[in-house]
Amino acid sequence: MSQRLVDAASRALAARTSRRGFLRRAAIVGSAMVTAPAAYALRPISAYQALVLPADCPPGSQCRGGWTEFCCVKTGVNTCPPGSVIAGWWRAEGSNYCGGTSRYYMDCNSTNCSSCGCGASGTCGNECTDCDCHCMHDNCNLWKECCTRFRYGQCNNQIECVGPIICRVVTCVPPWEWDSTCTRTDARSDVTRFHDSACLHPPLGPYPARPAVVRDHSWLLRDTLSPGTPDRPVFTLGTDGDVSLMGDWTGAGIATAGVVRGARTGITGRGNLTWYLRHVEGPGQPDLTFDYGIPGDIPIVGDWTGNGVDTIGIVRGSQWLLRTRNSAGEPDISFTYGEPGDIPVVGDWDGDGRDGIGVVRGTTWLLRNTPTPGPPDHTFDFGDAAGIPVVGDWDGDGISSPGRFSNGTWQVINRLTTGGPDLTFQYGQAGDQPLVWRRMVEPVVTP
Ligand SMILES: [Ca+2]
Ligand SMILES: [Ca+2]
Ligand SMILES: [Ca+2]
Structure with a gap:
């Protein structure tokens, strides 16, 4: 992120925090305890820090794009965080990340729709979950978290109601060898095939016992x-x-x-x-x-x-x-x-x-x-x-x-x-x- 963008982001934040910040703070205090205590514990932020929304970010910044951030950027680990499940997947071809075979993208949806039911979409709104739409780690230069309310519908259909997508797992392991509820009903989109992060490729070790x-x-x-x-x-x-x-x-x-x-x-x-x-x-x-x-x-x-x-x-x-x-x-x-x-x-x-x-x-x-x-x-x-x-x-x-x-x-x-x-x-x-x-x-x- 260039200094110019940082400055712009800061200005945008300063202009907007006062108006919306109070309401956002009220939401995050409760959720920090409930959603992913491990992830929050790793973050040296105060629970009172305001969320940075995509709209807070300058035009062209990553958070204003359409994508959800990787789970490994959120937690360090390329798996769904606690309190979420895979609700669907798609594959991309031609990425070279999986030795010439399919690369699979699995979206982890929040499972905390405690106070609401779902309509035909099978998803409940952010107001029913403890997951508010924001930039991952409140960073305009990262993709979004909890901003997309959608399920592809091949996995965990026994759960009638899931919340928005928290983050994304990307792997060469097929979804049906990742989660037994996933069907092989195909979905393909190559547009994300080069989306990547170093944290998707952890070193093979050695890791001490x-x-x-x-x-x-x-x-x-x-x-x-x-x-x-x-x-x-x-x-x-x-x-x-x-x-x-x-x-x-x-x-x-x-x-x-x-x-x-x-x-x-x-x-x-x-x-x-x-x-x-x-x-x-x-x-x-x-x-x-x-x-x-x-x-x-x-x-x-x-x-x-x-x-x-x-x-x-x-x-x-x-x-x-x-x-x-x-x-x-x-x-x-x-x-x-x-x-x-x-x-x-x-x-x-x-x-x-x-x-x-x-x-x-x-x-x-x-x-x-x-x-x-x-x-x-x-x-x-x-x-x-x-x-x-x-x-x-x-x-x-x-x-x-x-x-x-x-x-x-x-x-x-x-x-x-x-x-x-x-x-x-x-x-x-x-x-x-x-x-x-x-x-x-x-x-x-x-x-
Ligand atoms: Ca092996
Ligand atoms: Ca050996
Ligand atoms: Ca040894």
């Missing part, structure tokens, strides 16, 4: 390898017998929650394993649901292809059956490794960005750098057989290494050789399921 535990279906996520209370809002997901997992299911640069139902219940070999994956941080319904595997299989996740997207897999005895998409279907990669009764583990043992495989047999770790059949590349002993094996890039150098969780005590090493732990800390308690997650550094959101 962060510890988590699941206790009675409550997820307690911590940011550092140290004792303390959860750093993230505690939420619940799953039910008795589910296996809990975390993965970066869309390449957003953050691992989110998932559970697999049927893995520990039901009759071995009969029925299905059902996967429930969340793309949004914190509480909410699963976005993506599909079947893969059968009872008795051990569910695993990994980035088998090195594209930053974690996808599913199962281990059946010593058979590894991996998918390169998060959807039902036949295995894309299958081979035999280990012995029945081994505990499977997944990690990037050589730091090339692709996950390898491994098994833990008692205290012995037998790791292989690639998801292929063959002998182990690394064999060593670590920990006591009673602890639950975990894997993480504890020191953030891009290479995964082992850990053990036992009654709330984590012991981890930063190498793939026999020896004692490099770091020991307490997080969680006996009976918890330990998990390892990761997240790109906190977004720097510039108002």
